[in-house]
Amino acid sequence: MFVSYKWLENYVDLSGISPEELAEKITRSGIEVEGIEKIGEGIKNVVVGHVVKCEQHPDADKLNKCLVEVGEDAPVQIICGAPNVAQGQKVPVAKVGAVLPGNFKIKKAKLRGEESRGMICSLQELGVESKLVPKEHAEGIYVFSDDAEVGKDAVELLNLDDAVLELGLTPNRSDCLSMLGVAYEVAAILDRDVKLPASTYKESTEKASDYISVKVEAKEDNPLYGAKVIRNVKIGPSPLWMQNVLIAAGIRPHNNIVDITNYVLLEYGQPLHAFDYDRLGSKEIVVRRAHDKEKIMTLDDTERTLSNNHLVITNGSEPIALAGVMGGADSEVKSDTTNILLEAAYFKGQTVRTASKDHGLRSEASARYEKGVDPNRVLKAGERAAALIAQYADGEVLQGTVTFNELEVEPAVVTITLEKINASLGTTISGQEVEDIFRRLQFEVSRTEDTFTVTAPTRRGDITIPEDLLEEVARLFGYDELPLTLPEGEGTTGGLSPYQSKRRTVRKFLEGAGLFQAITYSLTNDEKATKYALDKREPVKLLMPMSEERSNLRLSVVPQLLEVVSYNLARQNDSLAIYEVGSIFLKNEGEALPTEEEHIAGALTGLWQNHSWQGEKKAVDFYVAKGVLEGLFEELGIIDFINFRAAEIDGMHPGRTAEILLKEEVIGFVGSVHPEVEKELDLNETYVFELKATPIFEYNLPALQYTPIPRHPSITRDIALVVDSAINAGELKQIIKDAGGKLLKEVSIFDLYEGEHMEPGKKSLAYSLKYFDPAKTLTDEEVVKTHDKVLATVKEKAGAELRG
Structure with a gap:
């Protein structure tokens, strides 16, 4: 709800309260003010000007040379390109030195050789949104009425010095969907009186009941309907002040009749509708449920097919409005309208919502009916609108209101x-x-x-x-x-579960390693649903998907991360590292609901390091992705139980992919995306990983043990072993560790050689072995004995020979 501060002053005395102070008080009383907009803030030196002479520019077909009075001693010459500028108009003029929105400053200039001392402005140039500008001023400058005073501040006259408060209303506070409702709220906050608007007018001697009858068949949907007949109206623009408050509220002005119904809608919170009486086609109004497949052409020139769930206003035979939502095109108030039927009715919110939802028509009126209008204001709003039509459209209001009223309202x-x-x-x-x-x-x-x-x-x-x-x-x-007190009684202390704590550790580590968190859809299409799945299952299909692209629950997070990478690469963001801790869904035979499991996944592409000053660049490769995971496993304390094993996975590069094992259980994979997939998605070389979270988070770690700082020196031996090319370095390392027993504390690989001096089908792997006994200094004999055992074991189990 947009609330004009100046309009609100008509109902509540706001003296001594600035818009900012008022917003603070309203927010503290329970209704959040989401923002304050001052449309004309910063605009300076814009006045009402009078175009005393207008002729075509001598050297430009689309420019006009205007002589404009701006309240100074002499008129000024202004070059204007607006198609609607003409002699005799009163227009907003930004004088030399003026400032317009966006800090646009007006200076003296020459256009095609002719001097221009200022600018004649459109509403858009004064900060008004294009969608709110009246149609007659949408394609050119704004024109004031003839009674506008030359030299007067145009910003003030256009109400652009107003402050508009945006209220974030919860559904229960529908009373504040009206200016009077907000006035009651503000009056209660400030402890001041509410000034209600007047609804007085002179009635005709003729009776409205001689011109129209009202019959309601759907009494539950429409327990109250009031109709007033107003004759001899003159269609034209509404007064400037009314247009200003409608624009401030986000409603585009149209003509005096439509603007008055919108004005009262905002003032009372009661939707109204004006029909062209002469276009009704009868002298009766019948409110009923629509017939199935019945048609109506609405005001937006769209033919709509109705059902018996929709409430319609009819002329006894044909629908002329979709009740509470939108009027019909056939009975629309037009420029030649002279007699109108004004509707003020109470419609059931659920019925209006059904029609609004079915036809995709959500309006200011339907929103108020859905949330509930004040039943005691329905007919009062009609009287208020009739008074304004009599005043600003010279309407002759016929005597009485033709009503159907079976609404029983008892205050709570x-x-x-x-x-x-x-x-x-x-x-x-x-x-x-x-x-x-x-x-x-x-x-x-x-x-x-x-x-x-x-x-x-x-x-x-x-x-x-x-x-x-x-x-x-x-x-x-x-x-x-309200006083601040601590809770009393027994309770439990809050905290994270071990699972939650480890999930937080994962996020903290990965972000510290340079990866950004992504949150992607859990829904995917048929093709991607089973790709990269760690558990091969039939995907879970949605009964009513929002699109074919989001029709299945995912079995893997990687496809969605690849979509993110592709999206970023298409926008020249070519170095990217992202991760997601998200859910996948596993279908269970014979069960209605799938099992939801959490996975940890990531995707990396482009440069991992880029130090432009030193000229150092390092692209992402397999070992970067693997290193990130090893750091994560070390952070979680399970690195000693993790192994990597070469693997072939559909959609992954066959020579750069590894399975990840926790003890003997496969919990994930890491590697390079297959080149064909990269080509299909327009990716550069990209590395991904995905892990099951539950086995990692719930792994029973051995009790933490501390060892004293060693007092005795260690002994290091380096060995280079010649083995078959098919032997994995990790497997050989494990054989060495097992053979070394208690004295062998560390084993690390530091070299791989496959060159011209090596036999075909062979390679050399070099390891560094550290021997240590915390209780004593090792002797050469003890180290040699253990080291010989290691060499014998690797020869026996892997056929490894010491390289000469």
């Missing part, structure tokens, strides 16, 4: 005690203070000792139970004034 009566208020809020508010809060809210209240019986006005449909009154007392007493 709710009782609450002072003890409950203070016990719930932890306060010591006095009975007089509580009574005063209800008075400020203009709730009728009677008090018996410390019991309050409150009659809530029908505008506040959210007040139904004692807790609602409790909320009203709390917010107007002031949430900031």
